[in-house]
Structures are given as C-alpha cells and as structure tokens.
Amino acid sequence: xxxxxxxxxxxxxxxxxxxxxxxxxxxxxxxxxxxxxxxxxxxxxxxxxxxxxxxxxxxxxxxxxxxxxxxxxxxxxxxxxxxxxxxxxxxxxxxxxxxxxxxxxxxxxxxxxxxxxxxxxxxxxxxxxxxxxxxxxxxxxxxxxxxxxxxxxxxxxxxxxxxxxxxxxxxxxxxxxxxxxxxxxxxxxxxxxxxxxxxxxxxxxxxxxxxxxxxxxxxxxxxxxxxxxxxxxxxxxxxxxxxxxxxxxxxxxxxxxxxxxxxxxxxxxxxxxxxxxxxxxxxxxxxxxxxxxxxxxxxxxxxxxxxxxxxxxxxxxxxxxxxxxxxxxxxxxxxxxxxxxxxxxxxxxxxxxxxxxxxxxxxxxxxx
Ligand SMILES: CC(C)(COP(=O)(O)OP(=O)(O)OC[C@H]1O[C@@H](n2cnc3c(N)ncnc32)[C@H](O)[C@@H]1OP(=O)(O)O)[C@@H](O)C(=O)NCCC(=O)NCCS
Numbered sequence: 001x002x003x004x005x006x007x008x009x010x011x012x013x014x015x016x017x018x019x020x021x022x023x024x025x026x027x028x029x030x031x032x033x034x035x036x037x038x039x040x041x042x043x044x045x046x047x048x049x050x051x052x053x054x055x056x057x058x059x060x061x062x063x064x065x066x067x068x069x070x071x072x073x074x075x076x077x078x079x080x081x082x083x084x085x086x087x088x089x090x091x092x093x094x095x096x097x098x099x100x101x102x103x104x105x106x107x108x109x110x111x112x113x114x115x116x117x118x119x120x121x122x123x124x125x126x127x128x129x130x131x132x133x134x135x136x137x138x139x140x141x142x143x144x145x146x147x148x149x150x151x152x153x154x155x156x157x158x159x160x161x162x163x164x165x166x167x168x169x170x171x172x173x174x175x176x177x178x179x180x181x182x183x184x185x186x187x188x189x190x191x192x193x194x195x196x197x198x199x200x201x202x203x204x205x206x207x208x209x210x211x212x213x214x215x216x217x218x219x220x221x222x223x224x225x226x227x228x229x230x231x232x233x234x235x236x237x238x239x240x241x242x243x244x245x246x247x248x249x250x251x252x253x254x255x256x257x258x259x260x261x262x263x264x265x266x267x268x269x270x271x272x273x274x275x276x277x278x279x280x281x282x283x284x285x286x287x288x289x290x291x292x293x294x295x296x297x298x299x300x301x302x303x304x305x306x307x308x309x310x311x312x313x314x315x316x317x318x319x320x321x322x323x324x325x326x327x328x329x330x331x332x333x334x335x336x337x338x339x340x341x342x343x344x345x346x347x348x349x350x351x352x353x354x355x356x357x358x359x360x361x362x363x364x365x366x367x368x
Contacts, residue, residue: 001049001050002048002049002050003048003049003094003095003098004046004049005047005102006045011028011031012028013054014054017054017057017081017083018081020084021084023260024260033231033232034061038062039221039223039224040062040063040073041062043060043061043062044060044099044102044103044108045057046058046099048082048086048095050086055083055085055086056082056083056091057081058078058079058081058095058099059077059099060075060076060078060108061075062108063219065110065216065217065218066210066216066218066219067110067216067348068214068215068350072109072110072345072346073108074108074110074111075103075108077096077111077113080096096127100127100340100342103342104343108342109342109343109346110341110342111339111340111342112129112337112363113129113338113339114135114335114336114337114359114363116333116335121336124338124340125338128340129338129339130338130339130340130352131337131338132354132357133308133336133337133354133357133359134308134337135306135308135335135337135359135360135361136306136308136329136331137306137328137332137333137335138306138318138321138322138326138327139302139303139328140172140176140303140324141169141173141303142177142269142295142300144169145166146301146302147169147266147301147302148169150266151169154263175325175327176324176325176326179323179324180324183289183292184292184293186285186286186289188242188283188286189285189286190243190283190286192240192242192243192283192286192287192290193241193243194240194241194290195240196230197226197230198229198230201247202221202248203221204248205247205251205277206219208277209275209277214350215313215358216356217313217358217359218362220275220362225273229272229273235255235256237272238253238254238255238290239252240287240290242280242283242286242287244280249277250276250287251273251274251275252271252274252276252284252291253271253274254269254270254290254294254295255272256269256294256295256298267298267301268302269303270303270305270306270361271291271360271361273360273361273362274287274314275313276316278312284316284317285323285324288317288324289324292324305326306334308337308357308360310354310355311354311355312355312356313358314359314360335364337357339351
C-alpha cells in the first residue's frame with residue numbers, strides 16, 4: 001500500500017469510487033470545480049494506492065482565512081472514503097494523519113470540520129480538533145406531508161408516531177405561514193437587489209467588514225464567493241444584496257438542497273451564507289422575506305437554517321428567523337464546528353473565542 005498525492009489521471013477512478021461509496025452521481029466537471037479550480041489553487045488530494053489501484057481518498061480543500069488582522073491558508077478535510085473491499089484494515093487513521101501532516105508542510109495553518117454525526121464528533125476530538133461552537137438549527141415547515149414521510153422513513157417510526165409527527169409538523173406549518181405572512185408585509189430599510197455575480201463592491205464590503213474588528217472567518221473575497229456560489233455546478237443559489245448610497249452593506253445566499261444520497265425526497269431551503277456590516281442588521285429582514293419567496297418558488301418542503309447564535313456577527317439572524325416564524329430545535333440537529341491549528345503560526349488563545357467566529361453554512365460541503 002502506498003500513501004501518495006493525487007496524480008492527473010486518478011480522477012476517473014476517484015470519482016467512480018466516490019459515487020459508489022456515497023451513492024451519488026457526481027461528474028468529473030463537478031469534481032474538478034471542487035478540488036482543482038478553487039481560488040486558492042488545487043486541493044491537497046491524497047490517496048491510498050494498492051498496486052496501481054486507488055482504494056482510498058481524503059483531501060484538504062484550501063480556503064483563505066482571516067484571523068484578526070492576518071490571513072492564513074486554511075482547509076476543510078473533505079470526502080474521506082475507502083473502497084468497501086478494503087475497509088476495516090486501519091487505513092483511515094494513517095490517511096487522515098498523512099492529510100494533516102502534508103497540508104501542514106504545504107503551509108496550511110488551520111483546518112476545520114462541521115459535522116453532526118456522533119462518530120465524527122469523537123473522530124475530530126481524538127484528532128486534536130477543538131469544539132468551537134454549534135450551528136443551531138431553526139426550522140420551518142411548508143409542506144408537512146412530504147417532510148413527515150421523509151422523517152418517518154429516516155427515523156423508522158411506528159404508524160402511531162407517524163401520525164403524531166404529521167400533526168406536529170402540520171401545526172408548525174400553520175404557525176409559520178401565519179407569522180411569515182405578517183413578516184412579508186415589512187418594509188425594506190435599504191434597497192435590495194438580487195445579483196448574478198459578485199463584483200468588486202463585495203471586496204470593498206469585505207474590507208469594511210474586517211476593519212477594526214475582531215473577526216475569524218473564511219475570507220469572503222469576490223473570487224471566493226463567485227467560485228463557491230456562482231460557478232458552483234451542483235446547484236443555483238439566490239444572492240440578495242443590500243445597498244446604502246450605492247455601497248454594499250450585506251448579502252445573503254439562499255439555496256434549495258436535495259439529499260438523494262440520504263434517500264430524502266423533501267426539498268430543503270437553507271441559508272448558505274450571509275455577511276452584514278455591524279449596524280446594518282436590519283437588512284436581514286429584507287433578505288429573509290426574499291429568501292422565503294425564493295424557497296417557496298423553488299418548492300421547498302422544509303426550511304432549515306443553521307445559525308451560529310453565539311457569534312456577534314450572526315446572532316441577529318437567529319432573532320429574525322424567530323420573528324419570521326422559524327422555531328429553534330432546542331439543540332437537536334445542531335451541527336458542531338471544530339477547528340485545529342496546523343504548525344504554530346496561530347498561537348493566540350483568542351483564536352478559540354466563540355463570539356469572534358463568523359461561521360455559516362459556507363463552511364459545509366460544497367453542495368449546501
Ligand atoms: C469512514 C471510513 C473511511 C473508515 O474506514 P474503515 O476501513 O471502515 O476504518 P479503518 O479500519 O481504517 O479504521 C477504523 C477506525 O475508523 C473509525 N471509523 C469507522 N467508520 C467511521 C466513520 N464513518 N466516521 C468516523 N470514524 C469511523 C472507527 O471507529 C475506527 O476507529 P479506531 O481505530 O479508533 O477504533 C469508511 O468506512 C468509509 O469509506 N465509509 C464511507 C464513507 C464515509 O462515511 N466517510 C465519512 C467518514 S469521515
């Protein structure tokens with residue numbers, strides 16, 4: 001067995017193996033966008049090669065991070081998978097160590113993870129990641145029937161529990177529709193446009209956002225935002241931006257996602273990303289009204305927004321969601337966010353302070 005870096009030509013086998021393991025239909029173009037064509041260049045792609053056959057994969061996707069007043073190369077470990085025939089041979093641990101070590105040697109200063117599965121939680125902790133915060137799930141129901149049938153199947157509910165769930169979701173749906181109707185009548189404090197590409201006004205927004213503030217987050221350059229949302233081959237995103245005298249003061253990215261790999265039929269409306277200048281939080285209500293219209297027009301059954309409620313740059317969204325009729329799921333379905341430094345470029349203890357982090361779904365998989 002040889003642990004080695006990706007070589008051109010590996011992609012077909014890597015993609016076939018990925019589709020087999022995760023039961024998806026990813027194309028080579030999608031793979032290329034995600035792993036090769038990022039604004040920070042090619043990902044660190046590592047494989048296990050068994051006599052010329054690639055049998056395992058793990059990669060670090062590069063993203064530029066802003067940490068207080070400095071920038072660092074950071075990355076997200078993505079798509080760890082091993083050919084079924086070769087599982088249980090303890091290849092996984094060494095592959096992750098290899099990924100972390102070689103990323104560190106290539107100048108990555110941090111890596112992060114966002115995962116709701118308990119087994120992955122333990123995995124991150126045992127590999128030296130620190131639990132920074134959780135993204136808290138806020139839920140609204142548009143179509144109770146399809147949401148209930150998905151949940152009943154996924155949770156293997158008894159007929160009695162199915163009926164109970166259906167009536168709970170029905171009540172939530174009535175609640176949301178009533179609140180959202182009232183919410184939709186609000187007026188916009190600033191003009192809002194739906195944009196099709198991030199231009200240099202967004203680079204200026206970013207500069208203004210970080211000026212004299214303690215912030216740790218992925219750098220939202222127009223290059224990153226265009227790659228992540230506009231040129232993303234997996235799905236279309238709706239991007240709303242607010243202006244004050246022509247200058248962008250915030251944006252929000254909404255999407256409708258499907259999870260065929262989890263055999264879910266529901267269409268789920270999500271907020272993928274947002275950034276609002278402190279002092280302009282009122283624009284979140286304008287964004288949310290438009291996002292709800294967008295989710296409805298795209299036939300979303302269920303709306304789930306994961307929000308870092310303790311973050312000083314994101315907690316306002318949680319309040320708006322509540323006003324709009326979303327309900328908190330009280331910790332259930334929250335997604336822990338972990339981070340680990342690589343090398344010793346980042347030493348500041350404040351790096352682990354929860355409220356400086358601006359964490360959104362932008363940190364999730366490329367398809368959310
Ligand atoms: C996850 C996966 C890569 C593990 O490989 P494996 O060959 O089954 O496991 P190994 O024999 O190499 O290592 C076993 C270790 O991995 C852990 N492990 C197994 N499956 C895991 C999973 N889905 N998530 C996290 N850890 C897992 C085991 O707890 C065990 O830990 P230990 O060594 O501390 O006892 C493999 O099962 C796989 O490809 N699964 C499908 C893809 C997937 O779910 N990837 C996401 C994982 S982050």
